[in-house]
Amino acid sequence: MISNIVSWISDFMYGYLLIILLLAGGIYFTVRTRFVQFRMIGQAFRAIMEKPAGGDDKVSSFQALMVSTASRVGTGNIIGVSTAICLGGFGSVFWMWIIAVIGAASAFIESTLAQIYKKRGPHGSYGGPAYYIEAALHSRPLALVFSVCLVLTYGFGFNMLASYNLQSTFASYSFYDPNLTPWIIGLVLAVIVGYCLLGGGQRIVRVTSVMVPMMGLAYVLVSLVVIVMNITYLPAVISRIFSEAFDFRSIMGGFSGSCVMYGIKRGLYSNEAGVGSAPNASASADVNHPAAQGLVQVLSVFIDTLLLCSATAFMCMCSGIEPTEALSGAPYVQEALQSTLGMFGPLFITVSMVLFAFTTLLGNLFYVDHVFNYMFGHTPGKCFMIVYRIIASLVIFAGAGLSADLLWDIADVTMGFMTIINMPVILLLGKYALKALQDYEEQLRRKDTPFFCAKEIGLPHDVDYWTSKPLR
Template identity: 80%
Template structure:
């Protein structure tokens, strides 16, 4: 019964409500920002090079990008894309691209707001949606509700799913026994993650800043190799993507299983634009101007969906293997690579999944740490955090052995709850993000290194920084 209820809520959320909300907000921010995600791409790349004035103990713009990308770039880039293609068809890839392109404008707004309203702490800055909801809208109950959804999403929904997705890639090996292998893999993963967590948030930033670029580049290179080996399939693949993306009968005949729904569902799960997760990492960055970090987060969305999700999609679609419900998830990707690269293909996917899942788990729990600080009103004590991290590790262990359909639905529902709160809030507050963008662009045109002051955008609230 629980599974059926969760499935019903998920279908309701993504059948109409979230799709309209995400598309409207993304289009509004894109037009209001005059296509900021494209106009300011060069400046976004340059912003990555900025380093804190005092490097000691500060999180750089690049490190904040890597933490947010670590959460975005995960098992959804492999298993999520495969699931969308197998259940929604080739057309789902097109809608995945659309939600990333227009959603990147939402990512800019939410991360810029997180920087504007960030708080000053003993070891640097911190913030996120909970903080800008309370500071700007003066609604702690709404901020607390958002925080609860974030914990349910990142400590439970996403992490259980990441654990399951990781162990599922071992199902093609002879030693895999569905009764006990998932639990063994879950236990090993939980212990490794717990070890990293006990090192604190700073270690998370250090580990992810190394692993994310390495695994991302390697994954794209292998994807390109597979595509080149099967390049004759490309024209047919592009044709099917466009044909199925605009198959009106298929879309509206059964919307709950259409390419639009699966593309947006899995696209949102992967890039998280507008969900309200990345702003928690963005707020920790030590930058001279909030808009700079907002632009950096646009890059994170593009890296996740337009690069890595597309890499998986084309690897699969160019293989010549027809997607089906039976192949949904890791099996489709493994079958595609085995056909192109032989026995080394499934092994590569397994290694990629281990790295993707690992960095996802760490990035997710970085967000939960931040929200716990907000709920309690102070940095939790060592005993509390140790107990919480043990529970977080146990959740990872349990997720490895649960049902895939239930885990996808739980993650979609909890993520949907965050999005339903965050999008209206950033729509209300977006004027401050765009004033910050205008100030940033004005200083760039004058040849200055942009520096931000809250009074320059007539911010009515008092903030810890930017005075």
């Protein structure tokens, strides 16, 4: 009964509400920013290389990018893409691209707002949607509701799903026992993550800043090798993507299982644009101008969906293996690679899933740590954090042995609630992010190093940072 209820809520959210909210909001911000995700892509790369404004001991734009990308880049890039193609068809890939391209503008707005309203702490800056909801809308209850949704999503739903997705990649090996192996893998993963969590947020930043670029590069290179080896399939694959994406008769005939719904579901799960998660990492960056960090998060969305999700999609679709419901998840990816690379293929996917799942779990729990600070009004005590991290590890252990359908629906629903709160809020506050962008561009046109001052955009709210510009 619980599974049916959660599934019904998920179908309602992604069948009507979230599709309208995400597409309308993304299109609005794309137009208002004058396609910032395309025309300022070069400046986004330059912003990544900027050193922290307060010194080398502060969190840089690059480190904040890696933390947010660690959460975005995960099992969804492999298992999520496979599930979308097997259940929704090749056309799902097109709708993943759409939600990424349009959503990148929303990601710019929410991350810029997180920087504008960030708070000053003993170890640097912190912030996120909960902070800009309370500061700008004066609604702590709404901010607390969002915070609870984030804890449920990243502390429970996403982490249980990541654990399940990881163990599912071992199903193709002869030693796999469906009654025992998932629990063993879940236990090992829970112990390793729990140990890492004892190092706190700074260890998470260091670990992810090293692992994310390495695993992402290796994954893309192997994908390119597979695509080149099956290059003759590519024209037919591209044609099929677009023909299925616009097969409206089929889509309207069964929307809940259509390529549109699966593309948006899995695309949103993967890149999280508009969800309100990445701003928690963005607020920790020590930058000279909020818009610079907004541009950095645009790159994070593109890296996740346009690069890594597309790598998985084309690697699978060019293999010649026809996707079916029975192959949904890890089996489709493993069979696709095995057909081209032999036994190296499944082994590579298993190793990739271990790294993707690990960084996803760490990035997710980094967000939860920051939200606890907001909910309690201070950094929680050591005893509370130890208990929470034990519970977080137990959740990872439990997720390995639960039902895949239930876990996908739980993650979709909790993420959906976050988006339903965050998107209307950034639509209300977006005018300040747009003014910050205008200020940033004006300084670039003058060949100045952009520095932000809140009063220059007429910000009516009190902020901890941005009260004055440094003397040039």
